Amino acid sequence: MRTRLVVIGNGMAGARTVEEILARGGDFDITMFGDEPYGNYNRIMLSNVLAGVEDESGIFLNDLSWYADNGITLHTGTRIERIDRFAKRVYAEDGTETPYDKLIIATGSRAFVPPIPGIHRPGRGYHQGVFAFRTLDDTRAMIRYAREHQRAVVIGGGLLGLEAARGLQNHLPHVTLIHAAGHLMNAQLNEVAGETLRATIEAKLGIEVVVDGRTTEILGKNAVTGVKLDDGRIIPCDVVVVAAGIRANAEMAAASGLAVERGIVVDDQMRCLDEDDIYAVGECAQHRGEVYGLVAPLWDQAKVLADHLTGVNPFAEYHGSQVATKLKVAGVDVAAMGLKAPEHEDDESLTFTEPKKGIYKNVIIRDGRLVGATMVGDVKKVAFLMQAFDRGLALPEERAELMFDLGGPAGEVKVDEMADDEQVCNCNGVSKGAICGVVQGGCKTVTGVMDKTRAGKGCGTCKPLVQRIVEWAAGGEVEEDPAASYYVPGIPMPKPELIEAIRLHSLKSVSSVFAKLGGEEDAKSKMGLASLLKMMWGGEYVDERDARFINDRVHANIQRDGTFSVVPQMKGGVTTPAQLRRIAEVAEKHEVPMVKLTGGQRIDLLGIPKEKLPEVWADLDMPSGYAYGKSFRTVKTCVGSDFCRFGVGDSTALGIALEERYQGIEGPGKMKLAVTGCPRNCAEAYVKDLGVVAIDGGKWEIYVGGAAGAHIRKGDLLTTVETPEEVITLTGRFLQYYRENANWLERTYAFVPRIGIERVREIVVDDADGIASSLDAAMDASVAAYRDPWKDREQPATPGQFRTSLPLTVLPQVPVRA
Amino acid sequence: MRAIGYADEIPPGEGRTFAVDGEMVAVFRLRDGSFRATQAVCPHKGGPLADGQIDLKQVLCPLHLNAWDLTTGCSLSGQPDLTVYPVGVADGKILLGDLS
Numbered sequence: 001m002r003t004r005l006v007v008i009g010n011g012m013a014g015a016r017t018v019e020e021i022l023a024r025g026g027d028f029d030i031t032m033f034g035d036e037p038y039g040n041y042n043r044i045m046l047s048n049v050l051a052g053v054e055d056e057s058g059i060f061l062n063d064l065s066w067y068a069d070n071g072i073t074l075h076t077g078t079r080i081e082r083i084d085r086f087a088k089r090v091y092a093e094d095g096t097e098t099p100y101d102k103l104i105i106a107t108g109s110r111a112f113v114p115p116i117p118g119i120h121r122p123g124r125g126y127h128q129g130v131f132a133f134r135t136l137d138d139t140r141a142m143i144r145y146a147r148e149h150q151r152a153v154v155i156g157g158g159l160l161g162l163e164a165a166r167g168l169q170n171h172l173p174h175v176t177l178i179h180a181a182g183h184l185m186n187a188q189l190n191e192v193a194g195e196t197l198r199a200t201i202e203a204k205l206g207i208e209v210v211v212d213g214r215t216t217e218i219l220g221k222n223a224v225t226g227v228k229l230d231d232g233r234i235i236p237c238d239v240v241v242v243a244a245g246i247r248a249n250a251e252m253a254a255a256s257g258l259a260v261e262r263g264i265v266v267d268d269q270m271r272c273l274d275e276d277d278i279y280a281v282g283e284c285a286q287h288r289g290e291v292y293g294l295v296a297p298l299w300d301q302a303k304v305l306a307d308h309l310t311g312v313n314p315f316a317e318y319h320g321s322q323v324a325t326k327l328k329v330a331g332v333d334v335a336a337m338g339l340k341a342p343e344h345e346d347d348e349s350l351t352f353t354e355p356k357k358g359i360y361k362n363v364i365i366r367d368g369r370l371v372g373a374t375m376v377g378d379v380k381k382v383a384f385l386m387q388a389f390d391r392g393l394a395l396p397e398e399r400a401e402l403m404f405d406l407g408g409p410a411g412e413v414k415v416d417e418m419a420d421d422e423q424v425c426n427c428n429g430v431s432k433g434a435i436c437g438v439v440q441g442g443c444k445t446v447t448g449v450m451d452k453t454r455a456g457k458g459c460g461t462c463k464p465l466v467q468r469i470v471e472w473a474a475g476g477e478v479e480e481d482p483a484a485s486y487y488v489p490g491i492p493m494p495k496p497e498l499i500e501a502i503r504l505h506s507l508k509s510v511s512s513v514f515a516k517l518g519g520e521e522d523a524k525s526k527m528g529l530a531s532l533l534k535m536m537w538g539g540e541y542v543d544e545r546d547a548r549f550i551n552d553r554v555h556a557n558i559q560r561d562g563t564f565s566v567v568p569q570m571k572g573g574v575t576t577p578a579q580l581r582r583i584a585e586v587a588e589k590h591e592v593p594m595v596k597l598t599g600g601q602r603i604d605l606l607g608i609p610k611e612k613l614p615e616v617w618a619d620l621d622m623p624s625g626y627a628y629g630k631s632f633r634t635v636k637t638c639v640g641s642d643f644c645r646f647g648v649g650d651s652t653a654l655g656i657a658l659e660e661r662y663q664g665i666e667g668p669g670k671m672k673l674a675v676t677g678c679p680r681n682c683a684e685a686y687v688k689d690l691g692v693v694a695i696d697g698g699k700w701e702i703y704v705g706g707a708a709g710a711h712i713r714k715g716d717l718l719t720t721v722e723t724p725e726e727v728i729t730l731t732g733r734f735l736q737y738y739r740e741n742a743n744w745l746e747r748t749y750a751f752v753p754r755i756g757i758e759r760v761r762e763i764v765v766d767d768a769d770g771i772a773s774s775l776d777a778a779m780d781a782s783v784a785a786y787r788d789p790w791k792d793r794e795q796p797a798t799p800g801q802f803r804t805s806l807p808l809t810v811l812p813q814v815p816v817r818a
Numbered sequence: 819m820r821a822i823g824y825a826d827e828i829p830p831g832e833g834r835t836f837a838v839d840g841e842m843v844a845v846f847r848l849r850d851g852s853f854r855a856t857q858a859v860c861p862h863k864g865g866p867l868a869d870g871q872i873d874l875k876q877v878l879c880p881l882h883l884n885a886w887d888l889t890t891g892c893s894l895s896g897q898p899d900l901t902v903y904p905v906g907v908a909d910g911k912i913l914l915g916d917l918s
């Protein structure tokens with residue numbers, strides 16, 4: 001039997017250790033338990049997610065398929081409650097038990113939340129509006145809440161607190177940072193550096209900073225309304241983020257009888273004290289008295305443990321790590337390593353300050369070696385200093401060179417002078433040699449190398465260096481990462497270029513696009529091209545049916561058993577008794593297996609065989625609801641002012657008018673709309689591709705880029721208008737702008753943030769580019785070209801258009817003689 | 819080889835299903851004019867392959883977009899391979915060969 005390896009904690013250290021074990025060919029039967037409901041993601045990028053510069057999906061390091069591909073059994077959302085060291089079993093919260101031969105504990109740490117009165121609500125966890133900042137769920141909840149509020153207070157002025165404060169500014173206008181110590185980042189910086197940083201944060205970012213501020217109470221009855229400080233001051237706020245430090249998740253280990261001090265005590269092989277088969281890595285481990293709070297040490301720990309466990313080097317030892325810190329706040333450069341002030345009498349300390357520019361630099365040298373460095377406001381020399389610090393390099397005689405670039409082009413590390421094993425990405429532990437190896441292996445794009453090695457995918461500060469190494473290694477043959485920007489995979493062009501080429505050569509069919517631009521036909525690109533050509537050429541488009549996806553060939557949505565669903569149009573979700581009666585009769589006549597209300601306020605007839613579609617349409621004699629295409633779907637409405645006692649606008653009438661006009665319009669992705677009669681939002685307009693909300697005073701708000709599918713996003717307010725007519729015009733203009741500029745399958749929730757709502761507003765509302773009239777004209781043309789596809793039922797468009805493709809019933813033999 | 823239907827029952831770039839001795843066979847007419855024949859039922863979860871989109875190399879199942887090489891039947895996305903049949907056209911008729 002293979003050795004059973006169980007890992008508790010599926011975070012950065014746990015998953016990395018397993019990766020290192022697999023990389024060494026370790027043959028274990030691996031089971032992992034993670035408290036969080038996800039695969040392993042890059043926790044340090046949560047700051048960037050909060051700041052809106054990174055997408056959630058971009059931070060995953062190991063998605064669920066990685067576990068499956070490597071034969072790892074992963075239990076997400078499963079907390080381990082106890083280890084039985086003698087029976088060698090772990091017990092999960094859900095009552096299951098799992099035996100192990102070797103056990104790794106990688107439970108990380110959690111936010112330390114000081115016992116401030118009012119921070120918790122009995123029985124409810126945190127008070128409403130109070131958040132910690134540790135997990136993806138924390139970050140999501142914080143973003144959701146912050147968007148709807150005005151003032152945030154961040155408690156804690158360390159790295160995490162500063163990054164939280166900066167990130168929150170992305171979602172609400174006022175942020176105050178309260179720090180209990182006398183200066184910011186006091187764990188890493190001395191007083192002068194901390195003071196320089198404070199001045200920059202306040203002047204440059206507009207974050208108010210309170211130092212020496214001890215929070216004594218969180219105020220507010222139902223939700224947070226403010227915080228109270230020990231000097232009696234009250235700072236009003238509706239969001240509180242606690243970033244007051246971390247504590248190792250070691251209670252479970254302690255309760256199971258392991259030696260725990262500030263963390264789980266381990267020896268140089270990461271083995272728990274007096275245990276033969278239990279190890280701990282990451283932030284939960286305490287090694288030689290140190291508990292780390294950064295990722296670099298855990299990369300080293302993971303390597304040692306993997307060497308040891310796989311037997312590649314059973315005597316591998318971890319001797320502790322030198323840690324360097326960088327602040328990930330755009331525009332505020334801070335880096336610190338080692339000592340923050342001289343400790344011995346003969347330590348050399350050099351300092352340069354330029355307060356006006358927010359610059360502070362300090363280096364500390366002992367016996368000719370760098371033992372500490374702080375750079376605020378100018379971090380050009382950091383890469384060099386880090387190397388010197390990490391490896392104890394000899395320092396230049398001219399000490400000022402440690403802080404400035406004197407003469408020479410330097411300022412940056414010289415790539416050709418770097419040793420192969422020199423670490424480039426400290427977050428993910430990638431060396432220059434590893435990067436060069438990948439380039440030599442044929443990958444010559446910066447993004448490609450970053451994907452393969454993960455270099456630059458941590459805090460991101462080494463990206464420029466990674467780029468230079470790739471350029472150097474490729475000898476000037478760096479390639480732009482091609483595919484990322486293509487509209488469809490098969491034609492090597494971004495959308496604007498593709499549109500231009502199609503116009504230039506007058507390409508009106510999908511096959512002619514391949515012939516002229518792509519070389520080879522590509523099944524995965526056909527549908528996207530068909531949609532684009534149809535949008536561009538309207539009636540002149542040469543429709544080749546094979547370019548269509550099956551749904552668009554037969555105007556219905558294919559189901560899991562190869563049958564189809566039929567959804568007739570029901571504008572604005574409003575129907576009539578006559579219509580209902582007809583639908584009922586059709587459903588009975590054709591023995592429709594299921595009749596269901598859709599999420600889009602319509603009625604779905606499911607389980608219709610392909611060959612019966614034309615007959616069903618004929619019996620219904622209603623227009624298609626387009627519930628199958630990458631197209632305009634529905635406009636959900638609420639009852640609005642006609643009936644609802646809250647309604648302030650006639651949402652149903654406007655919804656019907658919108659659907660009437662834009663029905664069937666195709667695009668790069670689905671377009672789902674809603675109109676709601678007041679901000680109570682019963683029709684869910686805030687989470688639609690385009691949502692309209694009636695507000696008091698007869699006005700209408702238009703939101704764009706919302707979503708409530710697998711991805712959930714509240715739309716951005718595009719503008720507020722006075723009349724339904726303006727809503728109709730702007731809807732058309734926005735949809736046309738989206739149709740012309742979005743990538744294939746890029747929904748508005750990705751498109752709008754990519755372009756930026758301000759820019760969208762400039763174009764669509766303010767007509768800053770002067771293209772509004774051409775957008776309107778193009779939309780008019782598409783609207784005019786609308787024809788109900790269900791009308792084309794008498795004559796099949798192609799031979800056998802509706803012939804069955806599945807052995808629902810075995811087909812009759814075709815009577816042909818050889 | 820035996821005739822199972824007429825070539826013009828299949829529009830260019832599409833596929834159609836034929837029943838042959840109780841077996842379901844999907845026949846595709848590529849845009850270069852040649853034909854390919856595979857089992858009709860997707861090995862993944864039973865999707866109708868003849869409803870899929872094709873190019874000169876591959877067919878994509880319409881249900882979950884797995885891909886197979888039309889000539890060899892080899893999966894291009896980690897699924898079981900497809901059975902492929904020799905197929906040709908003579909006098910406008912589709913001729914299907916036996917499994918070799």
Ligand SMILES: Cc1cc2nc3c(=O)[nH]c(=O)nc-3n(C[C@H](O)[C@H](O)[C@H](O)COP(=O)(O)OP(=O)(O)OC[C@H]3O[C@@H](n4cnc5c(N)ncnc54)[C@H](O)[C@@H]3O)c2cc1C
Binds near residue numbers: 107283
């Ligand atoms: C917002 C933010 C920004 C950061 N920025 C940086 C940075 O710029 N640079 C840097 O070096 N570091 C940074 N860090 C710190 C870095 O993320 C951590 O050092 C690193 O994640 C530690 O990894 P770990 O595996 O030890 O713990 P974690 O990544 O926390 O993983 C532990 C996992 O174990 C799970 N777990 C805990 N107990 C149990 C149990 N009993 N059963 C099952 N599962 C359990 C937890 O849910 C968690 O998923 C940042 C952290 C945060 C929160």
Ligand code: HEM
Binds near residue numbers: 681683
């Ligand atoms: C005056 C009080 C309200 C009454 C009487 C009421 C009644 C209803 C009823 C009867 C339904 C239909 C349930 C069904 O489909 O079976 C419904 C659905 C719904 N209501 Fe309300 N409602 C009220 C207020 C609200 C408010 C204020 C909101 C929004 C904040 C809201 C949001 C919704 C939503 C989202 C649905 C589901 C819509 C869908 O089917 O897509 N309701 N409501």
Ligand code: SF4
Binds near residue numbers: 683
């Ligand atoms: S959104 Fe407003 S107007 Fe519409 S049904 Fe709800 S409460 Fe009534």
Ligand code: SF4
């Ligand atoms: S959520 Fe949508 S995709 Fe998922 S099973 Fe339901 S209908 Fe299908």
Ligand code: FES
Binds near residue numbers: 862863864879880882
């Ligand atoms: S059934 Fe064919 S890909 Fe899933």
